[in-house]
Amino acid sequence: MNTLFQARYGAATAPGYTLNPTLETLLEHRSVRSYQDKALAPNTLELLIAAAQSASTSSNLQSWSVVAIEDPERKDRLARMAGNQEHIRACPLFLVWLVDLARLDALGDRRGLARDSLDYLELLMVGVIDATLAAQNAAIAAESMNLGIVYIGGMRNQPEAVAAELGLPPRTFGLFGMCIGHPNPERPAAVKPRLPQQAVLHREQYNAKQITAPADDYITTMSNFYKSQGMKTHGDWDQHSLHRVRGPEAMAGRDRLAEALKKLGLALR
Amino acid sequence: MNTLFQARYGAATAPGYTLNPTLETLLEHRSVRSYQDKALAPNTLELLIAAAQSASTSSNLQSWSVVAIEDPERKDRLARMAGNQEHIRACPLFLVWLVDLARLDALGDRRGLARDSLDYLELLMVGVIDATLAAQNAAIAAESMNLGIVYIGGMRNQPEAVAAELGLPPRTFGLFGMCIGHPNPERPAAVKPRLPQQAVLHREQYNAKQITAPADDYITTMSNFYKSQGMKTHGDWDQHSLHRVRGPEAMAGRDRLAEALKKLGLALR
Numbered sequence: 001m002n003t004l005f006q007a008r009y010g011a012a013t014a015p016g017y018t019l020n021p022t023l024e025t026l027l028e029h030r031s032v033r034s035y036q037d038k039a040l041a042p043n044t045l046e047l048l049i050a051a052a053q054s055a056s057t058s059s060n061l062q063s064w065s066v067v068a069i070e071d072p073e074r075k076d077r078l079a080r081m082a083g084n085q086e087h088i089r090a091c092p093l094f095l096v097w098l099v100d101l102a103r104l105d106a107l108g109d110r111r112g113l114a115r116d117s118l119d120y121l122e123l124l125m126v127g128v129i130d131a132t133l134a135a136q137n138a139a140i141a142a143e144s145m146n147l148g149i150v151y152i153g154g155m156r157n158q159p160e161a162v163a164a165e166l167g168l169p170p171r172t173f174g175l176f177g178m179c180i181g182h183p184n185p186e187r188p189a190a191v192k193p194r195l196p197q198q199a200v201l202h203r204e205q206y207n208a209k210q211i212t213a214p215a216d217d218y219i220t221t222m223s224n225f226y227k228s229q230g231m232k233t234h235g236d237w238d239q240h241s242l243h244r245v246r247g248p249e250a251m252a253g254r255d256r257l258a259e260a261l262k263k264l265g266l267a268l269r
Numbered sequence: 270m271n272t273l274f275q276a277r278y279g280a281a282t283a284p285g286y287t288l289n290p291t292l293e294t295l296l297e298h299r300s301v302r303s304y305q306d307k308a309l310a311p312n313t314l315e316l317l318i319a320a321a322q323s324a325s326t327s328s329n330l331q332s333w334s335v336v337a338i339e340d341p342e343r344k345d346r347l348a349r350m351a352g353n354q355e356h357i358r359a360c361p362l363f364l365v366w367l368v369d370l371a372r373l374d375a376l377g378d379r380r381g382l383a384r385d386s387l388d389y390l391e392l393l394m395v396g397v398i399d400a401t402l403a404a405q406n407a408a409i410a411a412e413s414m415n416l417g418i419v420y421i422g423g424m425r426n427q428p429e430a431v432a433a434e435l436g437l438p439p440r441t442f443g444l445f446g447m448c449i450g451h452p453n454p455e456r457p458a459a460v461k462p463r464l465p466q467q468a469v470l471h472r473e474q475y476n477a478k479q480i481t482a483p484a485d486d487y488i489t490t491m492s493n494f495y496k497s498q499g500m501k502t503h504g505d506w507d508q509h510s511l512h513r514v515r516g517p518e519a520m521a522g523r524d525r526l527a528e529a530l531k532k533l534g535l536a537l538r
Contacts, residue, residue, distance in 0.1 A: 008323055017316060022291040022413035026320040026406050047286060049470050051295040053463040054277055055405065056420045059513050065469040074473060104514060106480045107507040116516035122523040123514065132401035136324065137295050140409055144291035151325045167474040194322040200334040201318050204343060205436040211375045238376040244328050245373060247385035254391040
């Protein structure tokens with residue numbers, strides 16, 4: 001299993017750990033953006049949702065839900081909202097994962113009970129964490145079934161338009177999308193290297209000295225990766241990462257996320 | 270594998286899907302709060318981190334990191350900050366998962382490049398999603414190695430105190446903790462039922478009619494679950510869930526999360 005570690009860290013050598021099938025599935029992840037024109041096997045969605053619901057959820061509030069989209073016209077409209085991403089059209093199943101505080105709101109209304117915490121940033125955070133835990137379980141489940149996935153952050157480019165398209169009630173929003181399908185063997189995706197472990201793993205306390213030296217090693221690793229993949233990438237990893245976060249003009253509309261969430265009934269107190 | 274579906278949905282019967290080992294691991298999740306006094310096998314942490322880093326990350330920004338804590342005195346102090354949760358003291362390894370925008374800030378400073386997007390809610394969202402995807406991969410990895418885990422949202426009760434304890438730089442904060450250890454066989458945890466699939470899974474558009482009827486079924490399921498576990502729970506699932514979100518007085522300090530994050534350098538524009 002050295003090869004999986006080598007691919008993940010772009011390292012010449014790697015420790016010889018023995019991996020179980022689940023660890024292999026986790027380490028083999030790559031984002032898949034090219035799919036076969038092939039339907040999913042029956043019951044796939046039900047298995048993905050059972051996996052998603054098996055994830056941890058804060059205080060068992062289950063403050064998320066998901067919209068499964070197969071209609072080509074709806075996928076086309078959502079693709080446009082996400083900066084015209086072709087793989088949303090191409091995948092047989094597109095999931096939009098929702099932060100969902102509407103369920104608790106409706107149940108509170110029915111009981112005549114207060115639910116004032118729903119107006120606080122903390123409950124948005126709970127919903128984001130719950131939805132993300134659920135989504136990642138579905139992603140792992142899909143990959144264990146030899147399907148490919150890619151997350152679509154572009155659902156946050158135009159949150160109100162996505163909410164209108166999906167008929168969302170107040171206090172919900174589309175956190176991210178997920179394309180799911182059979183990977184196209186003619187355009188295989190590669191495992192992308194990540195930062196060295198010492199860049200992300202701190203012992204007992206945060207060590208700010210772990211930032212620049214591992215990042216420099218990673219910049220070299222990624223330059224080699226771009227070359228090996230025939231990718232024409234401008235500048236180093238840190239440069240184009242910084243280019244992405246340079247300011248609101250580079251955020252594809254997401255600079256107004258706080259305003260959009262407030263309009264959708266998430267107060268962020 | 271009907272038994273796993275039955276446990277997850279508290280249903281008398283369940284579809285007879287064939288599950289691969291990864292799906293079994295996902296569906297078997299339960300939160301573990303009682304641990305053996307037993308060290309983790311060598312290299313466990315390195316495998317967990319490799320799994321965590323293999324998760325998707327928005328634009329490959331990798332805007333998270335993690336602090337691994339084994340020191341009993343530090344675990345004790347963190348346990349107090351989280352409402353005195355004994356399992357934080359009892360587990361051999363406690364991880365605090367961080368939203369980390371400090372790395373990009375430091376790399377931008379070194380290059381003399383703008384990174385104005387770091388002040389926006391969107392980048393906080395990216396960090397929360399990245400950290401949560403990574404953490405869930407580590408959780409699945411741990412469970413695939415027969416370890417038990419539980420998430421600790423109580424890290425958000427006192428974000429500044431946690432940041433001081435862990436020596437965190439500005440633009441980072443502890444999103445949640447995670448206890449990891451060998452489950453105590455004398456106090457086994459049960460698989461907790463979740464809402465019926467139709468409560469969380471919408472087709473093409475959100476269907477608000479899916480809220481109350483499935484919730485009623487679930488209230489019955491959970492009442493049966495509490496009885497079967499000998500748990501004395503006040504009221505129905507919806508009632509105590511609503512009790513948890515009734516207002517700021519029930520939030521253990523998390524009503525001031527927005528203020529705390531701003532103090533820690535996350536501007537939430």
